[in-house]
Amino acid sequence: MLKGKQVVALGERDGVSGPAIAACVEAAGGTVAFSATECFV
Protein backbone atom coordinates (compact mmCIF):
# COMPACT_ATOMS: atom_id res chain seq x y z
CA MET A 1 0.00 0.00 0.00
CA LEU A 2 2.67 2.55 1.05
CA LYS A 3 6.06 1.03 0.19
CA GLY A 4 7.59 2.67 -2.85
CA LYS A 5 4.60 4.94 -3.33
CA GLN A 6 4.30 8.70 -3.47
CA VAL A 7 2.02 9.58 -0.61
CA VAL A 8 -0.06 12.63 0.11
CA ALA A 9 -0.71 13.06 3.85
CA LEU A 10 -3.85 15.05 4.54
CA GLY A 11 -4.04 15.34 8.30
CA GLU A 12 -6.49 17.04 10.58
CA ARG A 13 -5.58 18.81 13.75
CA ASP A 14 -8.33 17.04 15.70
CA GLY A 15 -7.55 13.61 14.35
CA VAL A 16 -4.13 12.62 13.09
CA SER A 17 -1.96 15.52 11.92
CA GLY A 18 -0.07 15.73 8.62
CA PRO A 19 3.39 15.32 10.23
CA ALA A 20 2.18 12.25 12.21
CA ILE A 21 0.85 10.60 9.04
CA ALA A 22 4.06 11.56 7.22
CA ALA A 23 6.20 9.89 9.88
CA CYS A 24 4.17 6.67 9.56
CA VAL A 25 4.40 6.76 5.76
CA GLU A 26 8.17 7.21 5.76
CA ALA A 27 8.66 4.43 8.29
CA ALA A 28 6.56 2.17 6.04
CA GLY A 29 8.83 2.88 3.06
CA GLY A 30 6.71 5.45 1.26
CA THR A 31 7.76 8.90 0.07
CA VAL A 32 5.83 11.90 1.31
CA ALA A 33 5.00 14.02 -1.74
CA PHE A 34 2.92 16.53 0.17
CA SER A 35 1.73 16.90 3.72
CA ALA A 36 -0.82 19.30 5.18
CA THR A 37 -2.95 19.64 8.28
CA GLU A 38 -6.38 21.18 8.35
CA CYS A 39 -8.04 22.93 11.27
CA PHE A 40 -11.82 23.48 11.38
CA VAL A 41 -12.22 25.40 14.60
Next chain:
Amino acid sequence: MNAPVVVAATQVLAHVPGMVRHGSKPSRELPKDGDVERKFLASLRTFEAAVAYPPHQAYLSTLHPRALPERPWVGTAGGSASRFGGGGEVMPEEELLGLLAAVDEAGLVTLTPGLAERAAAALRTHPLGKHLALDRIERAVGDVGGAREARGSLALHVGAGPVEGAVRPADEVDQALTASVLLENLSSKATATLALLHLIHDHDLDPQSIDYVIGCGEEAIGDRYQRGGGNLAKAVAHSAGLSEASGMDIKNFCAAPIPALMVAASLVHSGVFKRVAVVAGGSLAKLGMKFQGHLRNDLPVLEDVLGGVAALVQADDGVSPILRLDSVGRHRVSAGGSAPQIMEALALEPLQRLGLTTTDVDDFATELHNPEITEPQGSGNVPERNYRTLAALASKRGDITREEIPEFVQTRGMPGFAPTQGHLASGLCYLPHALARLTSGEARRVMMIAKGSLFLGRMSQLSDGMSLLLERNQGRAQ
Protein backbone atom coordinates in the same frame (compact mmCIF):
# COMPACT_ATOMS: atom_id res chain seq x y z
CA MET B 1 6.19 36.97 47.91
CA ASN B 2 5.11 38.08 44.47
CA ALA B 3 3.18 34.94 43.63
CA PRO B 4 0.98 36.04 40.73
CA VAL B 5 -2.77 35.62 41.23
CA VAL B 6 -5.83 36.17 39.04
CA VAL B 7 -8.12 38.45 41.02
CA ALA B 8 -10.97 38.76 38.55
CA ALA B 9 -12.10 37.67 35.10
CA THR B 10 -15.04 38.81 33.02
CA GLN B 11 -16.62 37.59 29.82
CA VAL B 12 -18.95 39.30 27.40
CA LEU B 13 -20.76 38.41 24.21
CA ALA B 14 -22.08 40.68 21.50
CA HIS B 15 -24.93 39.18 19.49
CA VAL B 16 -24.30 40.33 15.91
CA PRO B 17 -26.48 38.36 13.47
CA GLY B 18 -26.28 41.18 10.91
CA MET B 19 -22.49 41.04 10.91
CA VAL B 20 -22.27 37.27 10.37
CA ARG B 21 -22.45 37.90 6.61
CA HIS B 22 -19.01 39.55 6.95
CA GLY B 23 -17.49 36.43 8.50
CA SER B 24 -14.87 34.89 6.21
CA LYS B 25 -16.95 31.90 5.11
CA PRO B 26 -20.33 33.64 4.58
CA SER B 27 -18.65 36.55 2.77
CA ARG B 28 -17.29 34.07 0.24
CA GLU B 29 -20.31 31.75 -0.02
CA LEU B 30 -23.37 34.02 0.15
CA PRO B 31 -22.70 36.07 -2.99
CA LYS B 32 -22.55 32.84 -5.02
CA ASP B 33 -26.14 31.73 -4.47
CA GLY B 34 -29.25 33.80 -3.83
CA ASP B 35 -31.18 30.85 -2.41
CA VAL B 36 -28.47 30.13 0.14
CA GLU B 37 -28.36 33.81 1.08
CA ARG B 38 -32.14 33.89 1.61
CA LYS B 39 -32.07 30.77 3.75
CA PHE B 40 -29.11 32.19 5.69
CA LEU B 41 -30.93 35.47 6.41
CA ALA B 42 -34.06 33.57 7.44
CA SER B 43 -31.99 31.46 9.86
CA LEU B 44 -30.52 34.25 11.98
CA ARG B 45 -31.32 34.10 15.69
CA THR B 46 -33.22 36.67 17.73
CA PHE B 47 -31.48 38.41 20.62
CA GLU B 48 -33.77 36.65 23.10
CA ALA B 49 -32.79 33.25 21.66
CA ALA B 50 -29.10 34.17 21.89
CA VAL B 51 -29.46 35.22 25.54
CA ALA B 52 -31.44 32.09 26.44
CA TYR B 53 -28.97 29.76 24.68
CA PRO B 54 -27.54 27.67 27.56
CA PRO B 55 -23.89 27.67 26.34
CA HIS B 56 -24.03 31.48 26.33
CA GLN B 57 -25.25 31.47 29.92
CA ALA B 58 -22.38 29.12 30.77
CA TYR B 59 -20.03 31.54 29.01
CA LEU B 60 -21.37 34.37 31.17
CA SER B 61 -20.79 31.97 34.10
CA THR B 62 -24.35 31.99 35.40
CA LEU B 63 -24.09 28.20 35.33
CA HIS B 64 -21.13 25.81 35.35
CA PRO B 65 -20.64 23.95 32.05
CA ARG B 66 -21.13 20.63 33.85
CA ALA B 67 -24.57 21.91 34.91
CA LEU B 68 -25.65 22.49 31.30
CA PRO B 69 -28.90 20.71 30.41
CA GLU B 70 -28.99 17.77 28.01
CA ARG B 71 -28.73 18.71 24.34
CA PRO B 72 -30.21 20.02 22.12
CA TRP B 73 -29.50 23.45 23.57
CA VAL B 74 -30.84 25.27 20.57
CA GLY B 75 -34.51 26.15 21.00
CA THR B 76 -34.19 26.63 24.77
CA ALA B 77 -36.83 29.10 25.94
CA GLY B 78 -35.82 32.26 27.77
CA GLY B 79 -36.88 31.38 31.30
CA SER B 80 -34.81 33.26 33.83
CA ALA B 81 -31.89 33.89 31.44
CA SER B 82 -30.69 37.43 31.72
CA ARG B 83 -28.67 39.70 29.47
CA PHE B 84 -26.53 40.77 32.43
CA GLY B 85 -25.59 37.50 34.05
CA GLY B 86 -22.54 36.31 35.92
CA GLY B 87 -20.13 39.15 35.53
CA GLY B 88 -20.54 40.26 31.93
CA GLU B 89 -23.37 40.63 29.46
CA VAL B 90 -24.76 39.80 26.06
CA MET B 91 -24.88 43.05 24.10
CA PRO B 92 -27.54 43.38 21.37
CA GLU B 93 -26.50 44.34 17.85
CA GLU B 94 -27.77 47.92 17.81
CA GLU B 95 -25.71 48.76 20.88
CA LEU B 96 -22.69 46.97 19.46
CA LEU B 97 -22.90 49.09 16.28
CA GLY B 98 -22.98 52.14 18.54
CA LEU B 99 -19.99 50.78 20.44
CA LEU B 100 -18.10 50.32 17.15
CA ALA B 101 -18.61 54.02 16.46
CA ALA B 102 -17.66 54.91 20.05
CA VAL B 103 -14.27 53.18 19.76
CA ASP B 104 -13.67 54.32 16.16
CA GLU B 105 -10.98 57.00 16.25
CA ALA B 106 -10.45 57.15 12.50
CA GLY B 107 -13.95 57.97 11.23
CA LEU B 108 -14.34 54.57 9.59
CA VAL B 109 -17.98 53.98 10.57
CA THR B 110 -20.99 55.86 9.19
CA LEU B 111 -24.42 55.28 10.79
CA THR B 112 -27.95 56.27 9.79
CA PRO B 113 -29.48 58.93 12.08
CA GLY B 114 -32.09 56.42 13.28
CA LEU B 115 -29.61 53.73 14.25
CA ALA B 116 -27.25 56.24 15.86
CA GLU B 117 -30.08 57.67 17.94
CA ARG B 118 -31.33 54.28 19.12
CA ALA B 119 -27.81 53.03 19.88
CA ALA B 120 -26.80 56.19 21.74
CA ALA B 121 -30.03 56.17 23.76
CA ALA B 122 -29.50 52.54 24.76
CA LEU B 123 -25.84 53.06 25.63
CA ARG B 124 -26.60 56.19 27.70
CA THR B 125 -28.59 54.00 30.10
CA HIS B 126 -26.10 51.13 29.93
CA PRO B 127 -24.29 50.57 33.27
CA LEU B 128 -20.97 51.33 31.53
CA GLY B 129 -22.31 54.07 29.23
CA LYS B 130 -20.64 56.91 31.12
CA HIS B 131 -17.24 55.38 30.43
CA LEU B 132 -17.76 55.38 26.65
CA ALA B 133 -17.11 58.18 24.14
CA LEU B 134 -20.79 58.32 23.14
CA ASP B 135 -20.32 61.64 21.35
CA ARG B 136 -18.55 59.71 18.61
CA ILE B 137 -21.83 57.93 17.81
CA GLU B 138 -23.44 61.23 16.91
CA ARG B 139 -20.39 62.22 14.90
CA ALA B 140 -20.68 58.97 12.96
CA VAL B 141 -24.07 59.98 11.56
CA GLY B 142 -23.85 60.55 7.84
CA ASP B 143 -25.06 59.68 4.38
CA VAL B 144 -24.91 55.88 4.58
CA GLY B 145 -26.10 55.55 0.97
CA GLY B 146 -23.24 57.72 -0.21
CA ALA B 147 -20.76 55.90 2.02
CA ARG B 148 -21.96 52.60 0.54
CA GLU B 149 -21.11 53.84 -2.95
CA ALA B 150 -17.49 54.41 -2.00
CA ARG B 151 -15.31 51.67 -3.41
CA GLY B 152 -14.57 48.82 -1.05
CA SER B 153 -17.05 49.83 1.65
CA LEU B 154 -19.04 47.31 3.70
CA ALA B 155 -22.68 47.58 4.75
CA LEU B 156 -23.76 47.23 8.37
CA HIS B 157 -27.16 45.72 9.18
CA VAL B 158 -29.07 44.84 12.30
CA GLY B 159 -29.94 41.17 11.80
CA ALA B 160 -31.64 40.62 8.44
CA GLY B 161 -32.83 44.24 8.39
CA PRO B 162 -31.94 47.04 5.97
CA VAL B 163 -28.58 48.82 5.72
CA GLU B 164 -28.02 50.92 8.85
CA GLY B 165 -24.40 51.83 8.45
CA ALA B 166 -21.20 51.46 6.49
CA VAL B 167 -17.50 50.93 7.09
CA ARG B 168 -15.06 52.50 4.67
CA PRO B 169 -11.58 51.29 3.76
CA ALA B 170 -8.79 53.45 5.17
CA ASP B 171 -6.72 52.98 2.06
CA GLU B 172 -8.25 51.61 -1.10
CA VAL B 173 -5.22 49.65 -2.20
CA ASP B 174 -3.71 48.58 1.12
CA GLN B 175 -4.78 44.97 1.75
CA ALA B 176 -4.19 45.47 5.49
CA LEU B 177 -6.61 48.42 5.64
CA THR B 178 -9.61 47.21 3.65
CA ALA B 179 -13.08 47.76 5.12
CA SER B 180 -13.41 44.09 6.03
CA VAL B 181 -10.05 43.98 7.83
CA LEU B 182 -10.84 47.21 9.66
CA LEU B 183 -14.29 45.94 10.66
CA GLU B 184 -12.63 42.81 12.08
CA ASN B 185 -10.16 44.92 14.04
CA LEU B 186 -12.78 47.37 15.24
CA SER B 187 -15.09 44.51 16.33
CA SER B 188 -12.24 42.99 18.31
CA LYS B 189 -11.40 46.37 19.84
CA ALA B 190 -15.04 47.03 20.79
CA THR B 191 -15.66 43.65 22.44
CA ALA B 192 -12.30 43.69 24.25
CA THR B 193 -13.06 47.21 25.51
CA LEU B 194 -16.50 46.08 26.73
CA ALA B 195 -14.94 43.15 28.61
CA LEU B 196 -12.23 45.35 30.14
CA LEU B 197 -14.78 47.96 31.26
CA HIS B 198 -16.86 45.24 32.92
CA LEU B 199 -13.75 43.85 34.60
CA ILE B 200 -12.83 47.21 36.07
CA HIS B 201 -16.20 48.61 37.04
CA ASP B 202 -17.95 45.39 38.10
CA HIS B 203 -15.05 44.71 40.48
CA ASP B 204 -14.50 48.29 41.66
CA LEU B 205 -10.95 48.39 40.38
CA ASP B 206 -9.12 51.66 39.88
CA PRO B 207 -8.43 51.94 36.13
CA GLN B 208 -5.31 53.97 36.93
CA SER B 209 -3.89 51.07 38.96
CA ILE B 210 -3.36 48.91 35.89
CA ASP B 211 0.17 49.18 34.50
CA TYR B 212 0.00 47.03 31.43
CA VAL B 213 -2.52 45.35 29.10
CA ILE B 214 -1.70 42.25 27.10
CA GLY B 215 -3.91 41.50 24.10
CA CYS B 216 -4.39 37.90 23.02
CA GLY B 217 -7.21 38.18 20.47
CA GLU B 218 -6.95 36.77 16.96
CA GLU B 219 -6.58 40.00 14.99
CA ALA B 220 -3.18 41.27 13.91
CA ILE B 221 -3.60 44.95 13.20
CA GLY B 222 -1.20 46.80 10.95
CA ASP B 223 -0.69 48.30 7.53
CA ARG B 224 0.86 47.13 4.29
CA TYR B 225 4.38 47.64 5.56
CA GLN B 226 3.77 45.65 8.73
CA ARG B 227 0.60 43.59 8.47
CA GLY B 228 0.79 42.12 11.95
CA GLY B 229 2.19 45.27 13.53
CA GLY B 230 0.09 44.82 16.61
CA ASN B 231 -0.80 46.53 19.84
CA LEU B 232 -4.55 46.48 19.75
CA ALA B 233 -4.07 46.08 23.52
CA LYS B 234 -2.98 49.68 24.02
CA ALA B 235 -5.86 50.93 21.88
CA VAL B 236 -8.22 48.93 24.12
CA ALA B 237 -6.54 50.30 27.27
CA HIS B 238 -7.11 53.82 25.94
CA SER B 239 -10.77 53.16 25.08
CA ALA B 240 -11.37 51.76 28.56
CA GLY B 241 -9.77 54.76 30.27
CA LEU B 242 -6.62 53.05 31.56
CA SER B 243 -4.52 56.20 31.33
CA GLU B 244 -1.47 54.78 33.15
CA ALA B 245 -1.24 51.56 31.17
CA SER B 246 0.71 50.62 28.11
CA GLY B 247 0.32 47.33 26.33
CA MET B 248 1.24 44.82 23.68
CA ASP B 249 -0.27 41.89 21.80
CA ILE B 250 0.83 38.30 22.01
CA LYS B 251 0.27 36.28 18.85
CA ASN B 252 0.12 32.51 18.83
CA PHE B 253 -2.96 31.54 16.87
CA CYS B 254 -5.65 30.17 19.20
CA ALA B 255 -3.10 29.40 21.94
CA ALA B 256 -2.23 33.06 22.61
CA PRO B 257 -4.24 33.48 25.85
CA ILE B 258 -2.12 31.05 27.87
CA PRO B 259 1.22 32.62 26.83
CA ALA B 260 -0.44 35.98 27.59
CA LEU B 261 -1.32 34.81 31.11
CA MET B 262 2.20 33.40 31.52
CA VAL B 263 3.77 36.72 30.51
CA ALA B 264 1.37 38.69 32.71
CA ALA B 265 2.19 36.42 35.66
CA SER B 266 5.94 36.68 34.95
CA LEU B 267 5.79 40.49 34.82
CA VAL B 268 4.03 40.56 38.18
CA HIS B 269 6.26 37.90 39.73
CA SER B 270 9.41 39.74 38.66
CA GLY B 271 8.07 43.03 39.99
CA VAL B 272 8.22 44.75 36.60
CA PHE B 273 4.53 45.66 36.87
CA LYS B 274 2.07 45.45 39.75
CA ARG B 275 -1.15 44.90 37.83
CA VAL B 276 -1.46 43.46 34.33
CA ALA B 277 -4.74 42.94 32.47
CA VAL B 278 -5.09 40.26 29.80
CA VAL B 279 -7.76 41.06 27.21
CA ALA B 280 -9.21 39.64 24.02
CA GLY B 281 -12.04 40.65 21.74
CA GLY B 282 -14.12 38.55 19.39
CA SER B 283 -13.16 37.21 15.99
CA LEU B 284 -15.46 38.48 13.24
CA ALA B 285 -13.70 36.37 10.61
CA LYS B 286 -14.91 33.20 12.32
CA LEU B 287 -18.59 34.17 12.44
CA GLY B 288 -20.73 31.81 10.38
CA MET B 289 -17.72 29.58 9.59
CA LYS B 290 -19.91 26.46 9.80
CA PHE B 291 -23.19 28.01 8.65
CA GLN B 292 -23.55 25.53 5.77
CA GLY B 293 -23.69 22.63 8.23
CA HIS B 294 -26.21 24.51 10.35
CA LEU B 295 -28.50 25.26 7.41
CA ARG B 296 -28.20 21.66 6.18
CA ASN B 297 -29.44 20.51 9.60
CA ASP B 298 -32.20 23.15 9.84
CA LEU B 299 -30.43 24.89 12.70
CA PRO B 300 -30.15 28.64 13.14
CA VAL B 301 -26.82 30.26 12.20
CA LEU B 302 -25.19 29.54 15.56
CA GLU B 303 -21.90 31.37 15.11
CA ASP B 304 -23.49 34.78 15.61
CA VAL B 305 -21.74 36.14 18.71
CA LEU B 306 -18.45 37.92 19.24
CA GLY B 307 -16.82 37.02 22.56
CA GLY B 308 -14.72 39.24 24.76
CA VAL B 309 -12.72 38.49 27.87
CA ALA B 310 -10.63 40.38 30.39
CA ALA B 311 -8.71 39.17 33.41
CA LEU B 312 -6.55 40.89 35.99
CA VAL B 313 -3.25 39.47 37.24
CA GLN B 314 -1.48 40.97 40.26
CA ALA B 315 0.69 39.95 43.22
CA ASP B 316 -0.61 37.60 45.89
CA ASP B 317 -3.54 38.95 47.89
CA GLY B 318 -3.84 35.85 50.04
CA VAL B 319 -7.18 34.89 48.53
CA SER B 320 -7.18 34.76 44.73
CA PRO B 321 -6.07 31.65 42.83
CA ILE B 322 -2.34 31.46 42.11
CA LEU B 323 -0.93 31.13 38.60
CA ARG B 324 1.86 28.64 39.14
CA LEU B 325 4.74 29.74 36.96
CA ASP B 326 6.61 26.52 37.77
CA SER B 327 3.80 24.61 36.05
CA VAL B 328 4.15 26.09 32.56
CA GLY B 329 3.89 23.32 30.00
CA ARG B 330 5.30 24.12 26.59
CA HIS B 331 5.31 22.26 23.31
CA ARG B 332 8.95 21.97 22.32
CA VAL B 333 10.01 21.94 18.65
CA SER B 334 11.09 18.31 19.05
CA ALA B 335 7.95 17.18 20.93
CA GLY B 336 6.15 15.85 17.87
CA GLY B 337 2.89 17.00 16.35
CA SER B 338 0.50 14.11 16.99
CA ALA B 339 -2.43 14.79 19.31
CA PRO B 340 -1.15 12.48 22.09
CA GLN B 341 2.38 13.94 21.85
CA ILE B 342 0.96 17.44 22.22
CA MET B 343 -1.22 16.43 25.17
CA GLU B 344 1.71 14.61 26.74
CA ALA B 345 3.87 17.74 26.49
CA LEU B 346 1.19 20.14 27.70
CA ALA B 347 -0.66 18.17 30.38
CA LEU B 348 1.41 15.26 31.60
CA GLU B 349 5.00 16.52 31.55
CA PRO B 350 4.33 19.59 33.77
CA LEU B 351 2.41 17.49 36.30
CA GLN B 352 5.17 14.92 36.42
CA ARG B 353 7.71 17.71 36.94
CA LEU B 354 5.72 18.97 39.93
CA GLY B 355 5.29 15.50 41.39
CA LEU B 356 1.56 15.53 40.66
CA THR B 357 -0.71 13.21 38.72
CA THR B 358 -3.69 13.91 36.49
CA THR B 359 -6.03 13.10 39.39
CA ASP B 360 -4.52 15.97 41.39
CA VAL B 361 -6.19 18.32 38.91
CA ASP B 362 -9.90 18.89 39.47
CA ASP B 363 -10.77 20.55 36.17
CA PHE B 364 -9.01 20.51 32.83
CA ALA B 365 -10.04 23.42 30.62
CA THR B 366 -9.07 22.90 27.02
CA GLU B 367 -10.52 23.83 23.64
CA LEU B 368 -14.05 24.15 24.95
CA HIS B 369 -15.69 24.62 21.56
CA ASN B 370 -19.47 24.21 21.69
CA PRO B 371 -20.14 20.81 20.04
CA GLU B 372 -23.60 21.88 18.92
CA ILE B 373 -21.78 24.27 16.57
CA THR B 374 -19.04 21.92 15.33
CA GLU B 375 -20.88 18.60 14.93
CA PRO B 376 -23.36 19.62 12.19
CA GLN B 377 -20.39 20.55 9.97
CA GLY B 378 -18.68 17.20 10.56
CA SER B 379 -15.98 18.52 12.90
CA GLY B 380 -17.10 16.36 15.82
CA ASN B 381 -16.91 17.11 19.51
CA VAL B 382 -13.54 18.79 20.03
CA PRO B 383 -13.41 18.95 23.85
CA GLU B 384 -14.69 15.39 24.26
CA ARG B 385 -11.93 14.13 21.95
CA ASN B 386 -9.35 16.08 23.95
CA TYR B 387 -10.62 14.66 27.23
CA ARG B 388 -10.63 11.12 25.87
CA THR B 389 -7.05 11.57 24.66
CA LEU B 390 -6.04 12.96 28.05
CA ALA B 391 -7.87 10.16 29.91
CA ALA B 392 -6.29 7.50 27.69
CA LEU B 393 -2.84 8.94 28.50
CA ALA B 394 -3.72 9.12 32.21
CA SER B 395 -4.71 5.47 32.08
CA LYS B 396 -1.53 4.54 30.21
CA ARG B 397 0.45 6.31 32.92
CA GLY B 398 -1.39 4.39 35.61
CA ASP B 399 -3.15 7.39 37.18
CA ILE B 400 -6.50 5.72 36.49
CA THR B 401 -7.65 2.33 35.21
CA ARG B 402 -9.12 1.84 31.74
CA GLU B 403 -12.52 1.40 33.35
CA GLU B 404 -12.21 4.80 34.98
CA ILE B 405 -11.75 6.63 31.65
CA PRO B 406 -15.43 7.64 31.19
CA GLU B 407 -15.63 8.92 34.75
CA PHE B 408 -12.41 10.90 34.30
CA VAL B 409 -13.82 12.51 31.14
CA GLN B 410 -17.08 13.35 32.86
CA THR B 411 -15.79 14.68 36.18
CA ARG B 412 -12.52 16.38 35.22
CA GLY B 413 -13.63 17.44 31.76
CA MET B 414 -16.75 19.31 30.78
CA PRO B 415 -18.99 19.96 27.78
CA GLY B 416 -17.79 22.63 25.37
CA PHE B 417 -19.67 25.91 25.70
CA ALA B 418 -17.51 28.55 24.01
CA PRO B 419 -18.22 30.28 20.71
CA THR B 420 -15.98 28.77 18.03
CA GLN B 421 -13.36 31.50 18.27
CA GLY B 422 -10.33 29.44 19.19
CA HIS B 423 -8.65 31.88 21.55
CA LEU B 424 -11.80 32.03 23.71
CA ALA B 425 -12.29 28.27 23.65
CA SER B 426 -8.64 27.62 24.52
CA GLY B 427 -9.04 27.54 28.28
CA LEU B 428 -9.57 31.28 28.63
CA CYS B 429 -13.39 30.97 28.65
CA TYR B 430 -13.14 28.85 31.79
CA LEU B 431 -11.26 31.47 33.79
CA PRO B 432 -14.29 32.99 35.60
CA HIS B 433 -15.49 29.46 36.45
CA ALA B 434 -12.00 28.51 37.59
CA LEU B 435 -11.82 31.51 39.92
CA ALA B 436 -15.17 30.55 41.46
CA ARG B 437 -14.24 26.88 41.79
CA LEU B 438 -10.88 27.75 43.41
CA THR B 439 -12.28 30.24 45.92
CA SER B 440 -15.89 29.62 46.92
CA GLY B 441 -15.96 26.18 45.28
CA GLU B 442 -14.16 22.98 46.13
CA ALA B 443 -11.49 22.66 43.48
CA ARG B 444 -7.80 22.76 44.38
CA ARG B 445 -6.26 22.87 40.92
CA VAL B 446 -7.42 23.81 37.44
CA MET B 447 -5.25 23.26 34.38
CA MET B 448 -5.74 25.45 31.35
CA ILE B 449 -4.46 24.02 28.09
CA ALA B 450 -4.33 25.87 24.78
CA LYS B 451 -3.32 24.66 21.33
CA GLY B 452 -2.47 26.76 18.32
CA SER B 453 -2.49 25.70 14.66
CA LEU B 454 0.79 27.32 13.77
CA PHE B 455 0.89 25.34 10.51
CA LEU B 456 -1.98 27.39 9.06
CA GLY B 457 0.47 30.24 8.40
CA ARG B 458 2.45 27.94 6.05
CA MET B 459 5.81 28.78 7.65
CA SER B 460 6.03 25.44 9.44
CA GLN B 461 4.27 22.12 9.83
CA LEU B 462 4.42 22.53 13.59
CA SER B 463 1.67 23.06 16.12
CA ASP B 464 2.09 24.92 19.35
CA GLY B 465 0.44 25.01 22.72
CA MET B 466 0.91 25.92 26.35
CA SER B 467 -0.57 24.97 29.69
CA LEU B 468 -0.74 26.60 33.09
CA LEU B 469 -2.00 25.51 36.51
CA LEU B 470 -4.22 27.69 38.63
CA GLU B 471 -4.16 26.71 42.28
CA ARG B 472 -6.26 27.52 45.33
CA ASN B 473 -4.59 30.17 47.47
CA GLN B 474 -3.72 28.78 50.90
CA GLY B 475 -2.50 32.18 52.12
CA ARG B 476 -5.12 33.16 54.67
CA ALA B 477 -5.69 29.57 55.74
CA GLN B 478 -2.09 29.36 56.88
Next chain:
Amino acid sequence: MDLDSQEQLLQLSETHGRDDLVVVIGAPDPESAAVTAETIAKGDPSYAGALAGVQLGLEVRHVLDDEIRQEVPDDVWEAQIGVMADVLDGAALTEAVAKASQGDGASG
Protein backbone atom coordinates in the same frame (compact mmCIF):
# COMPACT_ATOMS: atom_id res chain seq x y z
CA MET C 1 -10.73 20.22 1.58
CA ASP C 2 -8.28 23.07 1.68
CA LEU C 3 -7.97 24.77 -1.73
CA ASP C 4 -4.17 24.59 -1.65
CA SER C 5 -4.31 20.83 -0.94
CA GLN C 6 -6.66 20.36 -3.91
CA GLU C 7 -4.23 22.23 -6.15
CA GLN C 8 -1.30 20.14 -4.90
CA LEU C 9 -3.22 16.89 -5.40
CA LEU C 10 -4.11 17.83 -8.95
CA GLN C 11 -0.51 18.67 -9.80
CA LEU C 12 0.87 15.53 -8.15
CA SER C 13 -1.61 13.31 -9.97
CA GLU C 14 -0.35 14.80 -13.24
CA THR C 15 3.35 14.31 -12.37
CA HIS C 16 3.18 10.88 -10.77
CA GLY C 17 0.21 9.15 -12.30
CA ARG C 18 -2.58 7.46 -10.44
CA ASP C 19 -0.92 4.11 -9.78
CA ASP C 20 2.01 5.62 -7.93
CA LEU C 21 0.02 7.97 -5.72
CA VAL C 22 -1.78 7.16 -2.45
CA VAL C 23 -3.60 9.64 -0.25
CA VAL C 24 -3.66 8.98 3.50
CA ILE C 25 -6.07 11.06 5.55
CA GLY C 26 -6.30 11.71 9.29
CA ALA C 27 -9.83 13.11 9.74
CA PRO C 28 -11.31 12.49 13.22
CA ASP C 29 -14.93 11.93 12.19
CA PRO C 30 -16.50 9.60 9.64
CA GLU C 31 -18.45 12.49 8.12
CA SER C 32 -15.44 14.71 7.45
CA ALA C 33 -13.40 11.66 6.38
CA ALA C 34 -16.12 10.84 3.83
CA VAL C 35 -16.12 14.35 2.40
CA THR C 36 -12.33 14.32 2.00
CA ALA C 37 -12.36 10.85 0.42
CA GLU C 38 -15.17 11.84 -1.93
CA THR C 39 -13.28 14.96 -3.01
CA ILE C 40 -10.22 12.87 -3.86
CA ALA C 41 -12.16 10.17 -5.67
CA LYS C 42 -14.92 12.08 -7.39
CA GLY C 43 -14.13 15.78 -7.24
CA ASP C 44 -14.85 18.68 -4.91
CA PRO C 45 -18.54 18.47 -3.89
CA SER C 46 -18.53 22.16 -2.95
CA TYR C 47 -17.23 23.12 -6.41
CA ALA C 48 -14.86 25.62 -4.79
CA GLY C 49 -11.43 24.19 -5.53
CA ALA C 50 -9.19 22.82 -8.26
CA LEU C 51 -10.80 19.38 -7.93
CA ALA C 52 -14.30 20.64 -8.79
CA GLY C 53 -15.56 18.26 -11.46
CA VAL C 54 -12.24 16.35 -11.48
CA GLN C 55 -12.46 12.62 -10.82
CA LEU C 56 -8.93 11.85 -9.70
CA GLY C 57 -9.89 8.31 -8.67
CA LEU C 58 -6.79 8.01 -6.48
CA GLU C 59 -6.33 5.34 -3.85
CA VAL C 60 -7.37 6.92 -0.56
CA ARG C 61 -7.13 5.41 2.92
CA HIS C 62 -7.62 6.56 6.47
CA VAL C 63 -4.42 6.32 8.50
CA LEU C 64 -6.24 4.08 11.02
CA ASP C 65 -7.08 1.55 8.27
CA ASP C 66 -5.76 -1.88 9.34
CA GLU C 67 -3.86 -2.22 6.07
CA ILE C 68 -1.93 0.96 6.84
CA ARG C 69 -1.40 -0.07 10.47
CA GLN C 70 0.23 -3.34 9.37
CA GLU C 71 2.83 -1.51 7.29
CA VAL C 72 3.98 0.89 10.01
CA PRO C 73 6.61 -0.32 12.50
CA ASP C 74 5.24 -0.60 16.05
CA ASP C 75 7.53 2.00 17.63
CA VAL C 76 6.63 4.63 15.03
CA TRP C 77 2.93 3.79 15.30
CA GLU C 78 3.06 4.11 19.07
CA ALA C 79 4.84 7.49 18.92
CA GLN C 80 2.75 9.03 16.14
CA ILE C 81 -0.69 7.48 16.61
CA GLY C 82 -0.60 5.95 20.10
CA VAL C 83 -3.80 6.42 22.04
CA MET C 84 -5.53 8.09 19.08
CA ALA C 85 -6.21 4.56 17.85
CA ASP C 86 -8.41 4.16 20.96
CA VAL C 87 -9.84 7.67 20.94
CA LEU C 88 -10.97 7.61 17.30
CA ASP C 89 -13.20 4.93 15.77
CA GLY C 90 -10.81 3.36 13.26
CA ALA C 91 -13.33 0.87 11.88
CA ALA C 92 -15.97 3.53 11.22
CA LEU C 93 -13.38 5.86 9.65
CA THR C 94 -12.04 3.09 7.40
CA GLU C 95 -15.54 2.21 6.27
CA ALA C 96 -16.55 5.84 5.68
CA VAL C 97 -13.50 6.39 3.46
CA ALA C 98 -14.09 3.15 1.53
CA LYS C 99 -17.74 3.93 0.92
CA ALA C 100 -17.19 7.53 -0.11
CA SER C 101 -14.34 6.73 -2.49
CA GLN C 102 -16.35 3.95 -4.13
CA GLY C 103 -19.20 6.31 -4.92
CA ASP C 104 -21.58 5.40 -2.18
CA GLY C 105 -20.70 8.04 0.34
CA ALA C 106 -22.19 11.14 1.83
CA SER C 107 -22.14 14.21 -0.28
CA GLY C 108 -21.66 17.57 1.22
